Amino acid sequence: MKILILFAHPAFERSRVHARLLKAVRTLPGITLRDLYEEYPDFDVLPKQEQPILEKHDLIILQHPFYWYSGPALLKQWMDLVLEHGWAYGKDGVALQGKYLMQVISTGGNAHAYTAGGHHGHAVCDFLLPYRQTAALCHMDYLPPYIVPGSAHIADEDLARYADGFVQLLQGLSNNTIDLKALMRQPEANMLTGLPGLLPAPPR
């Protein structure tokens, strides 16, 4: 599978989590990395430049910090402009049909915060509903997200494990060694790598 990472981080120079993740995967073969804030510092997203790139890939990964229960502003701007009617959705909008959409996010809160009784009151998957439905509208299959929780306080060695898990995940997807059907049944891609996400590990 050809993988495109659309990376959106307005303060990448302050980021620890994403800097580490990208360092791990930047040079992997078969993966295209597109840094949206570097590409469009003025938010002047060009759909005609973006669409052919999307068409060339099978899996689109949106990698971003989780801001205010969503992605950073430029990612939304990108979606608003690039996913055009008649191209991504609508009557003749089949350009993305059969492709996969996945999110790689970091959150400040930990697993407990994203529960009914926690600080945020809802599971993180609930907040990702707009992305899931966007994928559905564009005839794409939504893969469960890979999540790095507690980003503000994560220890270096833990972060390294998440980075390794990210590499494994991408390599597996790229080489088609991951069973996508099985993956889609999981609530989080973290389950595949054995790393804790925002959900307690499912009972086995």
Next chain:
Amino acid sequence: MSNESFFYQALVYLATMVVFVPLAKKLNLGSVLGYLLGGIIIGPALLGLIGQSGQDLMHFAEFGVVMMLFLIGMELEPSLLWKLRAPILGLGGLQVVVTAMLIGGLAMACGLPWNQALVIGMILSLSSTAIVLQILTEKGQMGSAAGQSAFSVLLFQDIAVIPMLAIFPLLAPAGTTLTAEETSSLIEHQPAWVKTIVVLGAVLGLVIGGRYIVKPVLHIVARTRLRELFTASALLLVVGIAVLMTLVGLSPALGAFLGGVLLANSEYRHELESDIEPFKGLLLGLFFIGVGATINFDLIENSPWIVAGLVIGIMIVKFIVLAGLGKLFRLSRDQNLLFSFALPQVGEFAFVLFSFSAGAKLLPQQLVDLMMAVVAISMALTPLVMLAYEKWIQPKFEGMSKENEREDDKIDERNAVIIAGFDHFGTVIGRFLRASGVPATVLDLDSDRVDLLRKMGLKVHYGDASRFEMLKSAGAEQAAIIVVAMATPEKNLEVVQAVKKHFPHLRMLVRAVDNADAFDLMNAGVLHIYRETIDTSLRLGTDVLEMLGRRAYQSQRAARMFRRFDEKSLKGLAAFRDDKQYVNAAKERIEELQKIIQADAYTNMMIRDTGWERDNAEERN
């Protein structure tokens, strides 16, 4: 000359400069006029401070002209010469030929023999590079069509001196050149054709020497890294050329000019320029003082009408030729007037050429004395003529142009936006608005540009936006916005005042050059002020950050933040400025700059980007 008298002389000349030039500047007369007046006042006619030594001074001060021509020569890269070839050859060539013929013809009509008449015609066709370039530069007119034309003509004249010097010996009546004389020229006693050959040979030698000797020597000197040695070499170069040229009986100024051209492409050009520049300024000042001091008032007293007639006659003839050629070369009327008013004097080369012709027995000494006085007076008159032109003729022209300003009433556009001023600044605004589907009514004051843009199919109206009628006919009553983007801050303020007075409903967006200009506009009550270079400077700064590896988004955000902050602090500085009106302008600028740079908030703001501070939001990561 004893030490004492040397210091005395230096005292007189330097004091003259220091007293008269600032005075002239204060009175808006220009530095050239200041020097000339100073020269007249300390000269034998009035104070007599320099007695009869004015003549000696002229020899010394001529060196200023030599240096100026060296510098001019160095400005003339071959590519520039090529670009200006049409005006130089056409306009300049015709000016010299037509003027020489006309004046020569008039001289013959007055009974002079043909060869003397021709010599006088040729000499009088020249104009003063020193004075005209100085004046046009001070008025900021060098870039205008008139300035460019004037430069082309002056350049051709400077070059034309070469063939003149070569031809003059040939024109001397047979036999006379052989009369014994005590001059320093080595070839004085040679027949005319030998002189011509020697002159051409000297020029050729200069070309070869410049390429194969001077450049390697400069290279060696530059490697010593002794600045004063380089300055010495630069001076040596100019003095050397001057002496060499004098030896073969050529004009040192001309040699220096050629030397300059030869070095125009050398890597030492800027270094040489900056080394010689201060000497040039000082010596040129001396030269102007000398011109003032050597005006022969006895001669004028004895035959005032002849001198006055000659001066006025020559200047009128030259003016007519210039104006005619300007028209032929399609200068617009205002530019042509400026061009013709700038150049009708006789130039400093005339002094050289007249003494040369006197030495060669081409012209009788009496006639040369008379002509020298005429030349000096015509030079001294130039700044006054320019002043008169600015005071009385230019405004009248603007008045006259109202008649042929049919556009005044013919503006059939009624747009919401008016753009006043359409040079490079306004053009971008106009193009951008047009591209965005917002038509604007464009006014501009430069008739050449208006013609050009019209030819290109753009709708541009000639007119002065600071005039009520012009604004009215441009639809100011119905418009909502006026962009004031005139070429000078003064003109901008005029337009602002006019709009405020007659069309207060118009929103003004005004171009400012710098902070000081912005303050003036603030004082005039303008709310929307756009400093010309702030955005470009910040864009450059952004690119620097990006080249250093900063993230593009962060760099642009920093620039936007900086500008917001800068605009806010500008308002604070405006108040500060008002309190300190009495502080002299220079000090004020420095204080302002210090205040800006010391404003800690800038640095803090940039380094602590609060928007993405982690403490700011738990969820940001």
